Amino acid sequence: MPATIRDVASLAGVSVATVSRLVNRSGKVRDDTAARVQAAIEALGFRPSAVGRNLSTSQTRSLGVVIPSLTNPVFADAVAGINEEARARDYTLMFTATNYDRAEEQGIVDAFLAYRVDGLILTVADPDNSPVLDLLEREGVPYVLIYNQPNARGRPTVTVDNVAAGREAAEALVKLGHRRLGMVAGRFSASDRALARRDGFLTGARAAGCPDPLVLEVDFVDLNAEEALRPLYGRRGEAPSALFCSNDLLAMAVVGALGRLGLNVPDDVSVMGFDGLAIGTQLHPTLATIVQPSREMGRAATAQLLDRLSGEVPLRTVTLPHSLRLGESAGPAAKPSPTELRDSPAFENEET
Amino acid sequence: MPATIRDVASLAGVSVATVSRLVNRSGKVRDDTAARVQAAIEALGFRPSAVGRNLSTSQTRSLGVVIPSLTNPVFADAVAGINEEARARDYTLMFTATNYDRAEEQGIVDAFLAYRVDGLILTVADPDNSPVLDLLEREGVPYVLIYNQPNARGRPTVTVDNVAAGREAAEALVKLGHRRLGMVAGRFSASDRALARRDGFLTGARAAGCPDPLVLEVDFVDLNAEEALRPLYGRRGEAPSALFCSNDLLAMAVVGALGRLGLNVPDDVSVMGFDGLAIGTQLHPTLATIVQPSREMGRAATAQLLDRLSGEVPLRTVTLPHSLRLGESAGPAAKPSPTELRDSPAFENEET
């Protein structure tokens, strides 16, 4: 058993109140008593129990973090930001991943509430229809969403503008000369943000007068990108010359799969991701992507939550800037190949 | 303020003890009283406070997790495993990353001990000389290391045999015909396991009669692989034809950098990583690597810790099997180039 405040008090010959005052720097303690108490603390290796303190102050200086998965580094980056900010302010993190399972969300939040976390930071499956968020609101437990982009107002969120970003992705590809665009995404049901990116992408493609991009929904968790793309790139000429992927991990897999299908990126097909994972800049070709400031998002969400906890600052929705990183995986559209030319009425039989 | 057990008791017209018994399924409660209590619980939205319970049971059903960084997915994978196992057993996780900063380790563990976590799972900078581990031992707080591979006995660890794995990496490359081996690693001071892998690799190279591999230590956190490799691959013929990297993230960066330097992987240079990140199988070329069962390591460490907490099972060191994944990034050594042949005594002037 660790030493208690009472042990310290009796060893130092003072009351527990004095020990408490010294430990928390609340109230004055005369120098010589302070020294005596300090000595007792060291002698006993006294470490104040947070659980005792929590009970009496009814706050825990802890935050709950709920994200879909740690396997995607984009969330890991955000958690890194959360971690930094929380540690700097002497808060502790309780953590769990839901594995994109909405039932899990409920159980986890229940557990965190039992532990009386002071607030939560979470990415949920569907922020506009989320029992979990409703619960938090009912109980008056402060929370901030990250990555999510709810349509409804009043759900404090730190995010980027996924729709605008999707549009910019389309614009960037069009600007490179691409007209046949495509998108590859994980299950939209598990990601409101992928949906938003798609909407923006389609809007952008239309605005540029491109034919409606093909949208390929794949199983992100158990991914076989080669299988998914083969039907598309089996025959030449009709498949998209540029693919926008709903996240970087997927984009990396798509680049790899295209390579294995014998296609060159970006000469044959351009690929653009979303997230801005650090590793993308190290690959060859470097990964073109929309960069979202993940670490900063985590940090900002945490800062906001902690400000709220130590004041009555209201929680807000903050949209952080994203940016386009035009890596080598997105290049100029190829000149139409002879095959394609042949298929095109204007060039019929030209090579015969 | 959330409802307390007392609120429930008085609403149901029973004592707190009865409520407690019902909530914890300890002791019998007559059916009709149970129903009344249950109704009161629901009416009030009662959620038992873990902090009250923690104080009275002096255990928290929470585990502390301390790892160097979440930015490297290998740790994220382990945390995923820890998370799964902990949740299955109804334990909660407190989490922090140290960013490879040993001073942080101390502060974090102090915080976790203040919260009275029941045990810890950690990867430390130097397990053989770790004030933090000494502290845990002194205080009798159970812990299990993961990834670390301490030389000293008595530090319970779940790991792979990094030395053997390093040796096998060398053997695999030699078997492909490589003789000029090299290794790229992050700072060894921050990673006992990278050191072990190197030792094994050097041993393997020597055993195969290869010249001592060149070992390149790079800044993993702020990596510029291209700069690091350029001096090596500026001139042809002398640089290693196969590079073993201390982890997959590094290997991916090395493959990318080689590509940007105009070298083909694996035709010009073979690359082998370490970790077995899932994304490695998606890349093109797929990443050759030594696979360690990260998720399983996390799970095993957690299982062991929890078993220990609910019995008096002693903590042990467990070495899990690794395996070689011979991806496309490691291929047969090129036939010696004319230049090299000329340099080799046996073939002197043969082509002249």
Next chain:
DNA sequence: GTGAAAGCGCTAACAC
């Protein structure tokens, strides 16, 4: 500047 004492929300004897 210091101490006494009343809780914070729960569990676990122990008594009935």
Next chain:
DNA sequence: GTGTTAGCGCTTTCAC
């Protein structure tokens, strides 16, 4: 089966 009660380790009035 159920209730009473004494803590668990701390903070925080309120006296002095």
